[in-house]
Amino acid sequence: MASRDDRVLSVLGKVSPGNALREGIDRIIKSGKGAIIVLGDSQQVEKLVSGGFKLNAEFSAQRLSEVAKMDGAIILDDQAERILYANVQLVPDPGVPTAETGTRHRSAERTARQTGKPVISVSESMRIVSLYVDDTKHVLEDISSILFRANQALATLERYRSRLDEVSAALSTSEIENVVTVRDVLTVLQRAEMVRRIAEEITAYVAELGVDGRLLELQLHELMDSVESERSLVVRDYQPTRRKRLESVLSELGAIPAERLLDLRILADVLAFSLVDGGLESPVTPRGYRQLSRIPRLPARAADRLVERFSSLQRLLHASLGDLDEVEGIGEARARSISEGLSRLAESAVMDRYNR
Numbered sequence: 001m002a003s004r005d006d007r008v009l010s011v012l013g014k015v016s017p018g019n020a021l022r023e024g025i026d027r028i029i030k031s032g033k034g035a036i037i038v039l040g041d042s043q044q045v046e047k048l049v050s051g052g053f054k055l056n057a058e059f060s061a062q063r064l065s066e067v068a069k070m071d072g073a074i075i076l077d078d079q080a081e082r083i084l085y086a087n088v089q090l091v092p093d094p095g096v097p098t099a100e101t102g103t104r105h106r107s108a109e110r111t112a113r114q115t116g117k118p119v120i121s122v123s124e125s126m127r128i129v130s131l132y133v134d135d136t137k138h139v140l141e142d143i144s145s146i147l148f149r150a151n152q153a154l155a156t157l158e159r160y161r162s163r164l165d166e167v168s169a170a171l172s173t174s175e176i177e178n179v180v181t182v183r184d185v186l187t188v189l190q191r192a193e194m195v196r197r198i199a200e201e202i203t204a205y206v207a208e209l210g211v212d213g214r215l216l217e218l219q220l221h222e223l224m225d226s227v228e229s230e231r232s233l234v235v236r237d238y239q240p241t242r243r244k245r246l247e248s249v250l251s252e253l254g255a256i257p258a259e260r261l262l263d264l265r266i267l268a269d270v271l272a273f274s275l276v277d278g279g280l281e282s283p284v285t286p287r288g289y290r291q292l293s294r295i296p297r298l299p300a301r302a303a304d305r306l307v308e309r310f311s312s313l314q315r316l317l318h319a320s321l322g323d324l325d326e327v328e329g330i331g332e333a334r335a336r337s338i339s340e341g342l343s344r345l346a347e348s349a350v351m352d353r354y355n356r
């Protein structure tokens with residue numbers, strides 16, 4: 001089932017510039033009219049419908065603006081490809097909670113909450129477009145304002161990604177030198193989580209900008225390259241026990257409130273680190289997933305077998321060609337590639353330490 005955020009992004013994509021639905025909404029605003037538009041039909045929706053008439057006509061921006069002149073609510077299909085009903089009165093349960101004060105917006109919010117279908121409300125007097133998805137409200141803004149905020153967020157993302165790269169490189173060096181602490185690990189996870197959350201905000205801007213956000217989307221994809229894999233590999237390398245699935249750990253990290261993300265001890269609890277003795281300075285040993293992922297053309301299954309066999313990065317670094325060759329599915333040629341690859345990574349990490 002799609003998450004609430006995914007549903008909001010989906011609706012934003014339908015009303016973004018360049019789409020027929022957005023053009024129709026703009027036409028309604030320019031004509032000085034208001035509207036309630038329900039995106040999808042269901043038994044729950046039809047129970048709330050009173051009056052009006054069944055249209056079942058192909059959707060177009062012109063038709064949407066014309067039927068909006070009749071002042072009643074409009075019901076489209078889920079894909080916003082057909083206008084199913086026009087000029088209907090929606091009668092949602094008055095007991096459904098709403099924070100809105102205007103009649104049109106109260107009806108729209110209650111309908112969205114009661115039916116689970118997204119509802120668009122176009123204010124006639126304020127010329128404001130509000131989206132209601134379940135219990136979430138999103139107000140469409142002027143494109144120039146969204147672009148300004150999106151570019152600010154992108155600049156912030158660039159700074160945070162740069163810092164993530166720095167702490168990730170420092171962790172790699174510490175791994176090679178076998179001096180990793182809990183603080184080193186959690187700092188990388190903390191920065192990766194911050195980067196991910198900024199990217200989520202920009203993703204919403206991209207969805208709302210539509211065709212105007214294509215360049216922004218390209219920059220976002222470039223900046224987010226390998227961030228998700230970094231989070232996963234760090235957890236796989238350092239999670240003390242494997243009682244919790246990787247997906248559960250990542251989900252718990254994503255659920256940490258923003259104001260608590262700065263407390264590394266909160267992250268330590270999620271990974272089940274014991275901080276009784278050395279606290280955040282306690283030494284930890286990587287299993288080797290991060291470094292093995294940097295070796296070209298090494299299948300994930302082969303990396304899993306290597307970690308199962310050697311259990312730590314240090315043992316992998318000191319393994320002979322014969323030791324590597326003994327692992328199922330490795331073979332002499334791949335063993336040489338792994339040995340040489342790990343040696344290059346070790347040399348690069350040491351050089352990076354001196355260059356910083």
